[in-house]
Amino acid sequence: MKAAAGKFPARTVRVKAPGKVNVSLDVGPLRADGYHSVASVYLAVSLYEEVAATSTETPGITVSISPDSTLDLDGVDIPLDEKNLAYKAAAIMADVSEHSTGVHLEITKRVPVAGGMGGGSADAAATLLACDALWNSGLSRDELAHLAAELGADVPFSLLGGTAVGLGVGDDLSPALAKAQTDWVLVAADYGLPTPEVFRTLDRLREAEGLDVAEPTAVDPKILQALRSGDADALSRVLVNDLQRASIELSPALRDTLGRGEALGALAGIVSGSGPTVALLTHNPAAAENLAEDLRHYGLTAFPVHGPVHGARIISDTLL
Numbered sequence: 001m002k003a004a005a006g007k008f009p010a011r012t013v014r015v016k017a018p019g020k021v022n023v024s025l026d027v028g029p030l031r032a033d034g035y036h037s038v039a040s041v042y043l044a045v046s047l048y049e050e051v052a053a054t055s056t057e058t059p060g061i062t063v064s065i066s067p068d069s070t071l072d073l074d075g076v077d078i079p080l081d082e083k084n085l086a087y088k089a090a091a092i093m094a095d096v097s098e099h100s101t102g103v104h105l106e107i108t109k110r111v112p113v114a115g116g117m118g119g120g121s122a123d124a125a126a127t128l129l130a131c132d133a134l135w136n137s138g139l140s141r142d143e144l145a146h147l148a149a150e151l152g153a154d155v156p157f158s159l160l161g162g163t164a165v166g167l168g169v170g171d172d173l174s175p176a177l178a179k180a181q182t183d184w185v186l187v188a189a190d191y192g193l194p195t196p197e198v199f200r201t202l203d204r205l206r207e208a209e210g211l212d213v214a215e216p217t218a219v220d221p222k223i224l225q226a227l228r229s230g231d232a233d234a235l236s237r238v239l240v241n242d243l244q245r246a247s248i249e250l251s252p253a254l255r256d257t258l259g260r261g262e263a264l265g266a267l268a269g270i271v272s273g274s275g276p277t278v279a280l281l282t283h284n285p286a287a288a289e290n291l292a293e294d295l296r297h298y299g300l301t302a303f304p305v306h307g308p309v310h311g312a313r314i315i316s317d318t319l320l
C-alpha cells in the first residue's frame with residue numbers, strides 16, 4: 001500500500017505483545033452481574049503476537065492475518081470485522097485521537113487461538129499502542145491501560161507484561177517485582193475452548209457438588225516468592241488453576257497431555273487460563289527444549305518459552 005510521492009503519507013507502526021500463562025488462578029462464585037471475581041498471578045511469556053498498523057487514505061478499519069503467522073489457522077474462526085479485538089482497539093483509539101486516519105491492521109498470529117493464553121487480548125494491546133503512535137494521540141500508559149480494560153479483562157496485562165497479580169475480573173492489576181526467569185513448554189491443542197463455556201462448566205461442577213466458594217481476594221504469597229527467586233521446584237508445588245477441572249471436563253484429552261508432560265520430566269503442568277493450552281514447568285531452558293522435542297515425537301505441538309517478558313512494545317515505525 002505505497003502512497004505516491006507528495007500524496008498521502010502512509011506509515012506503518014509494528015508492535016509486538018506477549019501471550020500469558022496464569023501461574024495461579026482462583027475463581028470465585030458466579031456474581032449477580034454474570035462475571036466471576038478472580039485472583040491470579042499472570043506471567044507474560046515469550047510467545048508474541050505482532051500487529052502492523054498502516055495508515056490508509058481511505059477512512060475505516062480493515063484487518064488481515066499475515067501469511068507469516070506460525071499457527072495452522074485452517075478452519076480456525078478469527079473474525080476480520082468489528083468483532084476482532086484488534087479492530088475494536090483501533091476503533092476506540094480513533095474515537096479518542098484528534099488526528100486519526102483510516103488504518104489497516106495486519107496481525108501475525110503465534111499465540112494459540114481460543115487457547116487460554118490471551119492471544120486476541122495481545123492483538124488488542126498491540127493495536128492500542130500502534131494506533132497511539134500512528135496518530136500521535138499522546139496518551140499516557142495509564143490512559144492506554146484504561147482503554148485496554150474496556151476491551152477485555154486480559155488486555156491491560158498484555159500491555160503491562162512482566163509478572164502481575166490480577167484481582168477483580170482480572171483487570172485490577174498490580175505489577176509484581178518477580179523478574180527471575182522460569183522456563184516452560186507450551187502444548188497447544190488443535191481446537192479452542194470458549195472461555196465462557198469453561199466458566200459455566202466450573203459453576204455447574206461446583207453446584208453439583210454443593211460446593212460453596214468464597215470470593216478470592218489475594219494470591220498465595222508462596223507463588224510470588226517462588227517467582228521472585230526463580231525457584232522452579234517451589235513453584236511447581238504451588239501452581240493452581242480452578243478452571244482446570246472444567247477444561248478437562250470439556251476436553252478429557254488434557255489429562256493425558258498433563259500426564260505425558262510430567263512423565264517426560266516436567267516439574268508440574270497446568271492448564272493455561274481456560275485452556276486448552278497446557279503449560280509445563282521445567283528447570284531451565286535446555287530442559288524446556290528437550291521436553292518440547294520429546295513431546296513433538298508424540299505428535300504434540302510444543303514450544304519452549306520463558307517468562308517474564310516485557311509487555312507490548314513498538315518494534316518499528318516506518319514511513320512508506
Ligand code: ATP
Nearest residue numbers: 084085113114115116117118119120121123154195
Ligand atoms: P482469553 O484467555 O483472553 O479468554 P483466549 O486466548 O482463550 O482468550 P483468543 O485467542 O483471544 O482466546 O480468542 C477467543 C475468540 O475470540 C476466538 O475464537 C475468536 O473468535 C475471537 N477473536 C476476536 N478477535 C480475535 C483475534 N484478534 N485473534 C483471535 N481471536 C479473536
